Amino acid sequence: MKTKRVIGFIAIIFFTLSCTESYFNRYPIDSLTEGAFYSTKEELAFGLNDAYFSLRSAYTNYFSIGDLASDNAFNGKMNNSLDNISMNESNVVSSSGIVSSIWSGSYQVISRTNLILEKMQKVTLTDALKSKFEGESKFLRGLMYFNLVRIFGSVPLVLTDIKTTQEAFAIGQETVDNIYVQIIKDLTDAATLLPDQYTNNVDKGRATSLAAKTLLGKVYLTQKRYQDALDILEEVRITNIHRLLPNYFDVFDAAKPNNAEIIFAVQYARGFSPSMANPLQGRHFPNEQVGTKVYLKSGSGEYLMTTSLVRAFEISDRRLIYVDSLKSITNVPGYMYKFSKKYIDLGQTTITDSGSDLIILRYADILLMCAEAKAALNLPLEALPYITEVRTRAGLVTNASIAATKESMNLAIEQERRVEFFSEGHRWFDLLRTGRLQTVMNAHFAEGAKYLPEETGFGSTTVNSVADFELLFPIPQYQVQLNPDKLKQNPNY
């Protein structure tokens, strides 16, 4: 009996001797978790800031399409970057790291904006703050879908915060038309909600109503709604808040961020730890030591300027201040590298610390888009003042004969945009919008024999071309493989 009693007693002790379930609820001591975050206006602001921060990811490889895929830039092959080479030669495959980086970077921004739009509903906010959070979020979301739809066509339209891994598998592609409907809705809302400009220094660089309208103008232009485009762009223009800086050099000067010409830009800065340097600086320089200047030591040769681009400049064009030319010593002995210095920060003390911003929308774009709309509306003469304003700043006289016909004006605008916006990621999208992409690019490829083979992807026997299907880029292969039921690859990839 004694034995049984002792054993029973011990059993009782053991089964009461247990930690409570709450003892196991351990949460990180050093880092924040999502649980209770986004419950104050400050926390929402931090979350919104991250949408801006994520723009850096979304635009990391944007230039590989905007410039590299076009006739403006080429990849110095010595860096052996297969992704860049295939982009330059119009042989993009679906496993390309460039498309997957644009894809995931853009959706990163979108997820941040969706999160804020959702979380702000549960926080008591002043009307001003509500407008700010909603307007800025919608501008950024609209911008991202505009990029996605132009690059990939039909993509998943995510408008809510994805909370579980299952949800991420559940969302499929939306039609291009519906995506444009959403973009226009977002940008129209943003244009209503946001102020035209900011007075506080710490706000300058955030999305404004004018930025939303400018982007909307570009969307309308893309959709061939020329009168709508002209109307809204004129709205921005007449505010006189943005204008051309007298000196082209100042627009890109890292010491003058968010100047009067800039409507929206992805921001970088020098001298911070962790670094906030703009990586585009080095990517525009040759990947060999060609000069003595400190910033020239960091090149990766990804976006070198083509000879045809440099030849597109008129001799006295002041914009050539941002073009440098140095002779190759080891990689392609004798070849003259031409490269853009728009992302150089003259104030940097270490090699890779450029604080230069990546400009997405600026006043010159408004002028040339207005000209484009006027021309499309068959008013080439009315387009002439806009283009003249841009050329005058570049120190160039404008021959009025360009306004002879709609077609001649279109070609003049195409030329002007090429030299005005070189190295700003516009070229591919401009040609795509005007429908001239295949004509221009195929001519560029055919000219291969005249230049260094790398510039045009000129091989020994075959000449590259941009086929019809190549007007869209492939959806990242891995994403299609991962969710084949919901995501269909673009044709021919």
Added chain:
Amino acid sequence: MKKNKPFGELFNRSLKKNLLIMRIAVILMMLGILQAQANDAYAQKTRLSLNFSETELVKVLDKIEDESEFFFLYNEKLLDTERKVSIDAKDQLVSVILDKLFTGTDVQYTIIDRKIILAPDYLTAEVQSESQQQAVVSGSVKDSQGAPLSGVTVTIKGTAIGTITDMDGKFSLPGIQQNASVVFSFVGLATQEIVFTGQSVINMVMSEEAIGLEEVVVVGYGTQSKAMVSTSISSINAEKLMSIPVTNPAQAMVGQIAGVRFQQANGEPGSAPYIRIRGNGSLTSSNSPLYVIDGYPTDDANLFNAILPNDIESIDVLKDAASAAIYGSRAGNGVILVTTKSGKLGKTKFTVDITSGVQQVAKKYDMAGPDLFVEVVKEARINQGLAIPDFLNQPERWVTTDWQDVIFRTAPFQNVQIGASGGSEKMNFNLSFGYLDNQGVIKNSFEKRYSMRASLNAMLTQKLKVGINIAPTFSTNRAQNTTGTNTATDASGILADAVSNIPILPVWRDNGDYFIISQDAEMITIFNDKLSNPLNKLDANLDYTYAIRQTASAFISFEPIKGLVLKSTLNTGISNSKGEMYREAFLANGNGNTGNISTPNLAQITARRSNATNLNLYWSNTAVYDFKINEKHLFTALIGYDASRQQNYSVRVDPRTDVDNPVAFINTSIKNVSGAILSTGVTSKDEYVLDAFFGRLNYSYERKYLLSGSIRRDRSSKFGPENRAGYFPSVSAAWNMKEESFMDFVKIISSAKIRLSYGETGNDRLTGSYPWLTTLSKNYYVFGTVDARVLTYAPSGFSNANLGWEKNKQFDAGLDIGLLGNRINLNMDVYDRNSNTIISASIPTINGKATTAIQNIGNVRNRGLEITFNSRNLIGIFKWQTDFNISFNRNKITALNGDAKIFGSEASYIRNYLGRPMADIYAYRIVGTFNNAQDLIDYPKFGAQGIGDLRYDDVSGPAGIPDGKIDANDMTLIGNAQPKFVYGFTNSFQFKNFDLNILLDGTYGGSVVNQFERAISLNRQLENTIARIAENRWKSEAEPGDGKTPRAGSNFLSSNITTNSRYVFGTNFLRIRNVSIGYILPKSVLQKIRIQSMRVFLTIANLHTFTKYPGLNPEGNTNGDEATANGLDLGSYPVARNSSVGISIGF
């Protein structure tokens, strides 16, 4: 009651078995009387006072035991202990008291020193008639070193007749019959048996070798007789650990246990091999075993490796899931149980062990000497169209330098251990102190360690025991960066710097500066200006780690009723590591750095100070109950509850620079991070809790059929709230065939056992304490016309509240056979281990937060065979014993998430494919060289290539067929990092006082990418080349070399040094791990200097390694313990050959 238990049982068993029992008590009594005459001083002088009325006899006896040093031996069945007695004695001799207690009963008492034997008098009558036919045998017992052994139990087999040897090891045993067997037994020594054939003297030597099935093995939360074990457990005892001059237990185990792979990836002082028990089961979690140090479970290998090998009593490895499942949660990778020594009954014993020797690098690279080097350089320059600099034609200016000799040295090694142990009936203690000075074979690297261990166990009453065990270790080591990321232009590690350095340049300048190529106006134009002077780096790099590690435990155990033991233990494991690094201003690291002794460069200074503390509290409670039914059914039941809490804490401070202070240090006055103008710090803290209920039942029927089952429930805070608890069951069975009567006639077989087991174990060792939970990532953005930084926060992924345990399910079948009286033992195990893994599975990136989320997906299988073979080939005056073990493991990834065919990246050269073992090695396969212009047209090129470059196999293309291009599609499977089998082979010889022990170990079938060779296989004009590569180089179409070495001075170096088959080597090796020769000094000599035992020995560790691997260490592995990235050698610290002499003294 504890004290009389052994004899009590002896009585019981004997009565059942044999009527001869009748004699026993009498024999003991006679013996007692004899001894009493010699030894009755205590009984004669001790007086006791007692006052009891109508009290149970047992209480009176207990009182006597408590009041005096007397203790009683009696059989409870033969003595009426509940009889009520009354006694009133004041200051009486014990004999007087006993007379009073037993007058009028049939009980006779006998006093032998402090022992009092109580037995009924009818036993004595029986014996007297028989005693006439019986003889008396006497003799002495000594240990293998010739020292007398006191306290040895000497019994006649099959009876309870027995005695214990005295202080001089002498015994006398009356009442023995012809052909009876005399059994000598002593804890920790092999039991010996000898047949009595009428000799009057038996002298016995007992040795510590404990081969055979009578061993006791440590199992989870207890011990078990090896014969009763039904699972797969391998053990290694103290003697085998001590004979090797190593500094940590893992090194001492190498080659001695089947089923366990030890990979000594790094020879740095203080570094221990990586341990794998039955392969790799996890893709993202740790694959290291759980260590249980004296009952304290920890996954901190540092605590395990801080144990002095001499302090270890035994190491037991739980290999199958059934044995490990009792440690459920963290036992998925097997368990290593360590039991440290505790004091033994007897006189205090002191030991001193001193080992001292030298260490040398076991292997060096054979680099091109001055002449061959200059020949290659000239040829390379000609091929590159460069002029030959004058220096190369001026041998009188050359200074021949073997740069490996510059960094390597013959380093001293010293290991001193002093111990004291002893104990009385109620208390025992063990103390040890150790000092280790382990200087590295690379200059300016060392480990020094001071350690202590103190254990004290006390029996407060017969039922209540307490004990403590504290083991602090303090170590200092200085590390050097040996591993280099060797590329075509850069050499960052010390080893890479040394081997690729120019063999015709000096180490020093005349002015006392280091010779630095980039600081010499002439040499900078000739040689690679990024090469550093490795000695400069070694001297400039002051990188020290000071660690304090301690395990401490205290227990209390209580036995409320017979057979039931309750135990509660509190353990702490503390590991504190302080780092202090400073890099001197005279460092001239690579290109552009001007630092030197005469020209210090403040910009070269870096520094760091860090501190990390891990504190673990562990509370373990168990109840064990031994019971039996009908003497045939034996049960041991265990239930327990454990709780553990771990805290990790770290701080680290680094210097910082900014625009105003571009150089962190303004002078060299303060040689640590506080000398920096600005500093930056990081800190972290996290915690982790775990608890578990567990239970186990062992059952055996007549020792023939064994059955064991256990279950454990664990909860870990690392997992999501939905899936926090894991259940880990196990079951095992065994059949001791030899116990069956039908086996009796098979004389050759002395033991045979078949085992079967199945069990499930877990793994929660994911990175960090909160793997299920994602945190917010913090970043910065900037706004404004004047840069204004703002904070940004965003979710970094998806939490997985369902994240649960990784589970291993393992089947094991084993066979243990002993032949010829267990002179030959064979153990075989086959197993099938399936591990459900946790991996970060891909999710569509439209989620915008993460590319992957951590999930319980995937499966890895390990199947294998282990064979252990022991044989005592020769016994007698010349002894020879052989131990051999071999283990085969086949690893395979059997499931991944969804359609994924690879875990991780397909771009790297170490890949993990579905359906393949982890760590496949992919590289371009060399098929020859481009020998002429036609070859360049005929064969596909890798990028741009020219004549004399390596030609690669066009294996495949994007469409899966060769496409005439060499690109990433042509990387092909060259090998796998995991060996097909590993083995160990030990031979020990003993002749009189001499002993010799030879331990070999090896692996077969693995491969490694020797990336280290990249930097020294360039055949350039800029740095040195391996002699073999230089000699085999492509010279011309007529002299194409060995067909896998490019020409000197290739214009297309990058395609020649891309990861290709010439860097992939087999890692097969056979290593003479240890050879030791010892001599035990004869007793006659020692007695004169009052020393009990002394052994002197000479030992050589890593004497030679037979291998075709050209690198410094065939086990070299840069990617650490990561199973999915094994197979890469970027140059690891070489393993040293250690030659030592030692002396062990006991007194």
